[in-house]
Amino acid sequence: MDNRGGYLGLFISFIVISQLILGYLNRAYGAVNNFDETLQDELKAIATKHDILIKGLDKTREISARPLIQGSLQEQLQGLLINFNYVFIHAADSGIKEVLILSQKKAAPEIPDQIILNTTRKGNHHLVQVAVQGPNYASVGVSLLVDTGASLVVLPASIIPRLGFSSGQLENQKIQTANGLLDASIGQLNSLKIGAAIIYGVNAAFIADNLLGANGLLGMNVLGRYLVTINDQQNLITLSRQR
Known part of the structure; x- marks a missing residue:
């Protein structure tokens, strides 16, 4: 009886610890990549965080969110916009101040040699x-x-x-x-x-x-x-x- 009670306690402790770990991982991963969001939501969050202007966000409204890579602001934007044509406009200090999203990329056509x-x-x-x-x-x-x-x-x-x-x-x-x-x-x-x-x-x-x-x-x-x-x-x- 005592052994069963001990095993039950260990089992409950294991479940509680597992749930805590899973909850932490979900929060940590979700802080970087929330796949319920759209690419537009991700870009809006970046624009707010870094105080930059992003034009053409409507073109990303129906696109699922992408994993946000680690790196500089430019590297993060390049990763998110990998399937888009865009232009970066830099400030006097060389930092990005504006992003123009032009269109989604099309499949590369065959080009003569x-x-x-x-x-x-x-x-x-x-x-x-x-x-x-x-x-x-x-x-x-x-x-x-x-x-x-x-x-x-x-x-x-x-x-x-x-x-x-x-x-x-x-x-x-x-x-x-x-x-x-x-x-x-x-x-x-x-x-x-x-x-x-x-x-x-x-x-x-x-x-x-x-x-x-x-x-x-x-x-x-x-x-x-x-x-x-x-x-x-x-x-x-x-x-x-x-x-």
Whole structure:
């Protein structure tokens, strides 16, 4: 009888301790990852904690919460937004002050191994012809300067109506250019066609025509997908797919 009472006491103690441990683990894990939440809830909590502005949160409303990785604010945001196209805007002290969530990423399309394009010379620069599509799927042909110093494709603001962008589909911000800081509207093209390649979901900056000049820029968010070889003698540019 006494032994059974002792065993019962030990069993009850084991149950109580187990429940306490499970409760602690659930609270600790839930503080980092609450999978009943949405990605929008996670991002709102981070924005409040770090006093930053996150635009485009509505695009994350239906997405399940993701595990929050350990690391810096930038690393945490990069982990949460791994399936989105976004832009970080930094303050003067290099910290993140604003995040622009542009859209969800689309599956990467097949890209030809090599594209050879004829170019038109403009001084020391090369111009190529591309076709861009906006939200209305209308195709607009533009001449772009090949510019490995530009992070984004840059287009004249005058073609925004032809591409079908609404004001809600563009984010206004200042971008650094060779001519200093300029006002730009950032949006996502439905596609950009260069040679035989069609690249979907390309982000572009729209700048006032009088500030941009006659031509837009083909930036590294397209060129960076390739090894770029320029033949000045034959006015050719070869884009070789990187492995």
